[in-house]
Amino acid sequence: MTEQTLEVCKAQSSGSSGWLNWTSTSSVMLRTVEKKILSILKTPYKGMYADIGPAVGTADKIWTICLNSESSNIPLVMLHGLGAGVALWVMNLDSLAAYRPVYAIDILGFGRSSRPKFTNDALVAEKQLVKSIEEWRREMNISKMILLGHSMGGFIATSYAISYPDRIKHLILADPWGFPEKPADVNSRYNVPLWVRALAVAVTPLNPFWALRAAGPLGQWVVEKTRPDIMRKFSTVLEDEKLISQYIHQCNAQTPSGESAFHTMMDGFGWAKYPMVKRINELREDIPITLLYGSRSWVDSSAGEKIKKLRPNSMVDLKVITGAGHHVYADKAEIFNKYVNEACATCDRVMNANHEPDDNIQTKGEGTESDQENENSPVQQPIDLNRNN
Numbered sequence: 001m002t003e004q005t006l007e008v009c010k011a012q013s014s015g016s017s018g019w020l021n022w023t024s025t026s027s028v029m030l031r032t033v034e035k036k037i038l039s040i041l042k043t044p045y046k047g048m049y050a051d052i053g054p055a056v057g058t059a060d061k062i063w064t065i066c067l068n069s070e071s072s073n074i075p076l077v078m079l080h081g082l083g084a085g086v087a088l089w090v091m092n093l094d095s096l097a098a099y100r101p102v103y104a105i106d107i108l109g110f111g112r113s114s115r116p117k118f119t120n121d122a123l124v125a126e127k128q129l130v131k132s133i134e135e136w137r138r139e140m141n142i143s144k145m146i147l148l149g150h151s152m153g154g155f156i157a158t159s160y161a162i163s164y165p166d167r168i169k170h171l172i173l174a175d176p177w178g179f180p181e182k183p184a185d186v187n188s189r190y191n192v193p194l195w196v197r198a199l200a201v202a203v204t205p206l207n208p209f210w211a212l213r214a215a216g217p218l219g220q221w222v223v224e225k226t227r228p229d230i231m232r233k234f235s236t237v238l239e240d241e242k243l244i245s246q247y248i249h250q251c252n253a254q255t256p257s258g259e260s261a262f263h264t265m266m267d268g269f270g271w272a273k274y275p276m277v278k279r280i281n282e283l284r285e286d287i288p289i290t291l292l293y294g295s296r297s298w299v300d301s302s303a304g305e306k307i308k309k310l311r312p313n314s315m316v317d318l319k320v321i322t323g324a325g326h327h328v329y330a331d332k333a334e335i336f337n338k339y340v341n342e343a344c345a346t347c348d349r350v351m352n353a354n355h356e357p358d359d360n361i362q363t364k365g366e367g368t369e370s371d372q373e374n375e376n377s378p379v380q381q382p383i384d385l386n387r388n389n
Helices: 003-013 027-038 122-140 152-163 194-203 210-214 216-226 228-233 242-252 257-265 302-310 333-354
Strands: 045-053 060-067 076-079 102-105 145-150 168-174 289-294 316-321
Touching (some): 045 122, 060 122, 076 152, 145 333, 152 168, 168 333, 210 242, 216 228, 289 333, 302 316, 316 333
Parallel strands (some): 076 102, 145 168
Antiparallel strands (some): 045 060
């Protein structure tokens, strides 16, 4: 248990309503731990809030970091999975930004982005998330992009590509959630014990990370004890691997806005109410897809083979990364980075062959990280990322 947690526990034990009133989470704490994690990057990065207006709430903002913004190659935009944020891409950003602009965002409702109230309708919640990505793209003035999504981010990325095909040069899906249909015999197929089924029914009305928030000041300790594997994934690059548990805790101890949207879209944790494999035929034929699965992941990779069969006239590249689990980007970061860079490079070759005009890198935001201590600060002048800053 960390000193910070112990201090909070002591302070709360002296109060009559201490535990329920615990408020040791803030945008400042999340910002601090994010900066510590990203400090190991060799590539300079800018941080900014993109003001996307009333996308879901009344004045939504999306936290964004960008690297190598001066490059003229097609930009790569990265969408994280459930409960994550931009800092968990720390093992990928240097490699991927070596060849192109890279933008990583905290999806609306997660991380340092605004946390509006989403609808309770699964399809509408999905469209709200898609709309927020489109409003972000417009605010950042990105014409075309390579869109990469991990897990839940892959589900959102695909839905976005279906809705806005003209903006997508390549779709990269890393162990995407919500693609296969939920089996009718799921309990017998996976030999789920009766007590697990009963527990699952009991917690169905609750958001996925309810237990972390219920733990109050012990939330970080809960992450460390229940998911030490996630911390170990980053131990090769971070001297203090507890930064990861602190980051995950701070990302998820706040209002569960995006998490509630995910809860609305899911049918049991592993499946979506409206599985993407049943809608993949709506994706325009000329959009190439790269699918990256972990060989040890809990995600059903059979959906990848089904997508290949459903898109016989499209480029679908399916790769299974040996030894990787669900967090393929961290389990086997070098291989993951290699495959992503190879997929991105195909877009550059096509662009150069077709002599497409470069209208992808004129980007605007609200300022650099140092200018954005308060996410409610006024909008600043647009940044021309073509300049050397």
